[in-house]
Amino acid sequence: ILNVEQSPQSLHVQEGDSTNFTCSFPSSNFYALHWYRWETAKSPEALFVMTLNGDEKKKGRISATLNTKEGYSYLYIKGSQPEDSATYLCAPASGNTPLVFGKGTRLSVIA
């Protein structure tokens, strides 16, 4: 069973604040690192799939970086908005195993 750690567990920020969270994963046999956004009462939706060490991806105000050698990824949200409130999940893909999700970081953005 892959050990995937996400921190912090939850976060409350004011509208307009920038924030970031961490995903730690085993660096051996790495194939890809997935980030998902999960709003209440909906299904998780993919944000990024990252494969190369040093990868940086961006979608609007959300960006992510990847360090496969040390086994971590950061997700950044610039100028948080109430609609960014969600749980953010990461999942490493390793070998021929299924995606194993971390428990997520729950973000609440207060207007």
Next chain:
Amino acid sequence: EAQVTQNPRYLITVTGKKLTVTCSQNMNHEYMSWYRQDPGLGLRQIYYSMNVEVTDKGDVPEGYKVSRKEKRNFPLILESPSPNQTSLYFCASRLGLRNEQFFGPGTRLTVL
């Protein structure tokens, strides 16, 4: 429209009454998975399949069965449901390891 569908979306049943939750995807994806989501425990994998007739256990397979007779369908079978299987279930599919995963809308199951 590319999608993963699950049925039923909501189900209340009683202990011991066999049930099947269907999952279908129209994207010709190789990989399909079932997860359950419980408060404080995140998404936990029940079973997954890498292709037709190839299935394997995830982290919490006890009390569940699956089959993959066709590429598009991956039903989840509870032969004798128990109250501890009350949960929110998600089916998901993806093309490969480096491809994003698409989730179904979820099935909320209550076992009395």
